[in-house]
Amino acid sequence: MDLRGHLDLLLLGTLRHTGPVHGYALIVALRERSDGAFALPEGTVYPALHRLERDGLVVSRWDTSAPRRRRVYALTASGNAALVTKQGEWWSFARGVRAVLGPEIAEGMV
């Protein structure tokens, strides 16, 4: 499934669910929560996380307690606010799609 335009929302939403987590665990959580629907090339998640960090929506730090040092990501207050905004936009979009496609399709969406 093409996630362009939705990846930020999905990453922020997954981060809110998981709490502070490293990249691999975040990707696994995204895959499991989507029931395998969002099996995107995993490597593309890291540049997206870096961009979210530059935008101040997530923060990260090196966790050196593991055998290999790994980067742990967490949602910021701005990230939480952005998530709420993006969720609102998504629901507006979904409502519009349902209205256009008709109630019989909408049944299948729910």
Added chain:
Amino acid sequence: MSEIDDADRPEGGGGPGAGGPGDAVDRYLDEMFDHLAGTGAAGRRLLAETEDHLRTAVGAETARGVPVARAEREAVARFGPPEVVARQVRRAARARAAGALVSGGWLLAGLVLLLLAATYLAKVVELATLLRLHPPAAPSCLAGGHLPPAGAGACTSSASDLRSNATAGLVLLLVGAVALLARRLVARRAGLGRSPRRFPLAAAACFGLLCVGFALFPATPYATGLPLGLDRGLFGVPMGMGIYPHLIVAAGSLLAALSALTWHLAVTRRLARAATR
């Protein structure tokens, strides 16, 4: 930003000819390393994260009984082609560099405008002081801050000079302040990149040179005609402020240089903290 180089190549890199367990991941990391050349810290970070990701993925699969070679092939396949992943980092690095250039240029332009405003306003202070010392009724020629020998004829340009310098100084001050404020707003709202990391140090050096230049100018042969304000007291001849505007600008430049140096130290400290987090 230091570039990614061979010292950053992950340990245990496979290379051609390797064929045992661990090779798929090592080969992938080698390829990724090659594609990340020129991306600096962002590339190093992605390489470290990629290695951790792949080895964790392989560890999770082998713990479930999947053979190592297969677990590696699948982990690498799921991660995506290295050139595709690296392209995103390269694109972001280019965008960041362009943003930093725009941000630094904008900041520089704003600071230059403020500096120009400061020189005009220093001139205003000088002219205002001279006007006070020599009321318009008295013969004096204040244009340029130089006074003629006594009785050298009337000069009426000082008041209009003061007004034009004050206008120019205030306009430059306003434009410079608006430029810096606008830069800050754009940086917040549109995500304009930060200024280049060495900008504070470069600014400190520029202001330092400016400070030395203004402070030493009155002592150079080019300043032979420059009236020393103290001469008025020494020789009883009305000479005006003389070196004072230069010293004021030198002091302002020194203050700016120290501020830029503090800024540089704060940036260095922030980066050091971020690196150890």
